Amino acid sequence: MSQNMAERTPARYPVLQAIQSNQPHAPAVHPSLAQLDSVVEIKKFSLYYGVKQAVHSVSLAVPKGKVTALIGPSGCGKSTLLRSVNRLNDLVEGVRTSGEVIVSGADIYAPQIDIIDLRRRVGMVFQKSNPFPMSIFENVVYGLRIHGERRRKVLNEVCERSLRGAALWDEVKDRLGQSGLSLSGGQQQRLCIARAIAVEPEVLLMDEPCSALDPIATLKIEELIQDIAQRYTVLIVTHNMGQASRVSDYTAFMYLGRLVEFAPTAHIFQTPTLAETEQYITGKFG
Amino acid sequence: MLASCVACSLLIVCVLAWVLGYLLKIGFGSVTWAFFTEVPKPDAADPGGMAHALVGTVVLVGLATLVGVPVGVAAGVYLSEYTQDKWLLAPVRFTADVLAGVPSIVVGILGYELLVRPLGSYNGWAGAFALAFIMVPIVARTTEEMLKLVPDSYRAASLALGATKAQTVLRVILPSATGSLVTGVMLAIARIAGETAPLLFTALGSRFLMLNPNEPFPSLTVQIYTYVTGPYLEQKKLAWAGILVLVMLLFVLNLLIRFVTSRSLAGRMA
Numbered sequence: 135m136s137q138n139m140a141e142r143t144p145a146r147y148p149v150l151q152a153i154q155s156n157q158p159h160a161p162a163v164h165p166s167l168a169q170l171d172s173v174v175e176i177k178k179f180s181l182y183y184g185v186k187q188a189v190h191s192v193s194l195a196v197p198k199g200k201v202t203a204l205i206g207p208s209g210c211g212k213s214t215l216l217r218s219v220n221r222l223n224d225l226v227e228g229v230r231t232s233g234e235v236i237v238s239g240a241d242i243y244a245p246q247i248d249i250i251d252l253r254r255r256v257g258m259v260f261q262k263s264n265p266f267p268m269s270i271f272e273n274v275v276y277g278l279r280i281h282g283e284r285r286r287k288v289l290n291e292v293c294e295r296s297l298r299g300a301a302l303w304d305e306v307k308d309r310l311g312q313s314g315l316s317l318s319g320g321q322q323q324r325l326c327i328a329r330a331i332a333v334e335p336e337v338l339l340m341d342e343p344c345s346a347l348d349p350i351a352t353l354k355i356e357e358l359i360q361d362i363a364q365r366y367t368v369l370i371v372t373h374n375m376g377q378a379s380r381v382s383d384y385t386a387f388m389y390l391g392r393l394v395e396f397a398p399t400a401h402i403f404q405t406p407t408l409a410e411t412e413q414y415i416t417g418k419f420g
Numbered sequence: 421m422l423a424s425c426v427a428c429s430l431l432i433v434c435v436l437a438w439v440l441g442y443l444l445k446i447g448f449g450s451v452t453w454a455f456f457t458e459v460p461k462p463d464a465a466d467p468g469g470m471a472h473a474l475v476g477t478v479v480l481v482g483l484a485t486l487v488g489v490p491v492g493v494a495a496g497v498y499l500s501e502y503t504q505d506k507w508l509l510a511p512v513r514f515t516a517d518v519l520a521g522v523p524s525i526v527v528g529i530l531g532y533e534l535l536v537r538p539l540g541s542y543n544g545w546a547g548a549f550a551l552a553f554i555m556v557p558i559v560a561r562t563t564e565e566m567l568k569l570v571p572d573s574y575r576a577a578s579l580a581l582g583a584t585k586a587q588t589v590l591r592v593i594l595p596s597a598t599g600s601l602v603t604g605v606m607l608a609i610a611r612i613a614g615e616t617a618p619l620l621f622t623a624l625g626s627r628f629l630m631l632n633p634n635e636p637f638p639s640l641t642v643q644i645y646t647y648v649t650g651p652y653l654e655q656k657k658l659a660w661a662g663i664l665v666l667v668m669l670l671f672v673l674n675l676l677i678r679f680v681t682s683r684s685l686a687g688r689m690a
Contacts, residue, residue: 222580254582264573267596277581333581
């Protein structure tokens with residue numbers, strides 16, 4: 135891909151040229167972002183899988199209480215960056231990082247950080263829905279149970295609140311004891327969202343949450359994301375440009391592990407600062 | 421090529437059918453009500469039954485399972501889930517494979533040295549220990565294989581919710597593999613229920629119906645061995661009946677394993 139890109143990358147795309155030749159570049163960050171409160175602040179963060187560098191010194195402040203979308207071609211490091219925010223990349227062998235990721239004021243890559251506590255505060259919804267092979271009820275309250283909550287009343291309340299929050303309550307309220315795997319694909323993904331918000335995370339990470347769903351189920355999840363953003367900060371990776379423009383308030387465009395442009399979504403999609411961003415969102419490459 | 425394969429397959433089936441037929445012919449007549457209810461009598465013409473041996477085998481296998489399954493499952497969990505300890509995994513796995521292949525009479529001698537000589541008498545504990553020793557590597561390796569089939573997405577989901585590794589294993593991984601774990605345990609039970617050699621040096625055998633493992637302990641296989649090698653015709657007949665019952669028990673156990681396996685597979689597909 136990058137070779138083809140190089141052939142097609144004339145001088146009017148200096149940022150792409152710089153990235154492809156591994157030169158430093160200046161990402162275009164919209165000035166309005168500087169004034170926002172951020173809940174996750176990524177500072178000069180790099181990540182290596184063994185010798186291969188997947189994220190190159192990315193700096194990005196995720197605005198609080200908003201939906202921020204990460205877009206970019208496959209392999210641009212957006213999922214890797216997302217998984218860096220709850221340190222799920224730790225599961226991969228040979229991962230090294232440099233730089234900082236600050237969540238609620240503390241660098242989560244500092245040695246004294248409690249990863250268990252971090253993951254409780256940073257929820258995640260995966261690309262493919264992954265409910266546990268247990269009842270709908272137990273799926274939703276799993277996060278509470280592992281943190282020692284046993285009071286039936288609390289569990290029931292949280293279960294209902296979370297399922298309502300995930301727009302699933304009316305469909306499953308009469309069969310909470312049935313297996314989570316008995317639900318349809320879209321319902322399963324909403325169950326996973328309910329499970330993630332049951333522990334009241336500060337940030338919700340979503341890794342292409344609709345990529346395995348049909349258009350109608352996708353639409354439901356998109357509505358849900360906007361709904362959830364009333365209470366939580368959402369950072370979502372998406373392949374789908376339309377989805378980014380529909381659900382997000384801010385959009386970050388990444389390419390080959392670098393941040394290219396970060397701005398309000400309307401700005402990115404209507405009057406992007408960089409010609410490179412415009413090329414990508416209009417489908418000219420990637 | 422095809423013809424010879426078919427011929428060999430048929431040969432195997434025929435051998436099994438012949439063995440079963442032979443057993444039925446010789447042993448079936450001696451499988452009486454008394455076989456299941458009576459204990460040995462000191463009478464060459466009327467040797468009684470094998471109730472003591474059946475109970476003994478159940479107790480020995482039960483005790484062995486109580487010890488062997490937790491140890492084996494724990495080892496299997498370690499092999500499957502704690503993959504960061506690379507330097508230890510390969511030796512543990514190799515050891516398990518070697519242990520699974522150790523001749524069972526060697527295990528019997530180990531039981532003799534560890535639990536018979538120090539205690540001064542043949543006893544049921546030593547027999548159960550020897551059987552558990554055979555069980556552990558089988559359960560450990562099947563557990564490892566079954567847990568590896570549990571999708572990684574469950575692990576990621578659990579960890580992402582702030583679960584520890586132990587919580588993930590206990591609350592998600594093991595429960596979702598229960599069906600296949602039961603299969604592994606039953607296979608191991610089927611294996612040890614038919615063992616004779618490890619019991620000869622440990623439990624020794626007994627002619628009494630008993631539940632106290634501190635003393636020499638009866639088992640079906642050792643009782644069969646004793647009768648077959650003994651001089652009395654009626655006892656030899658009883659031994660044939662015992663073999664038939666043992667084979668049938670294992671046959672039923674295998675059917676049960678197939679049933680559980682197909683159900684747990686069907687559950688996974690759903």
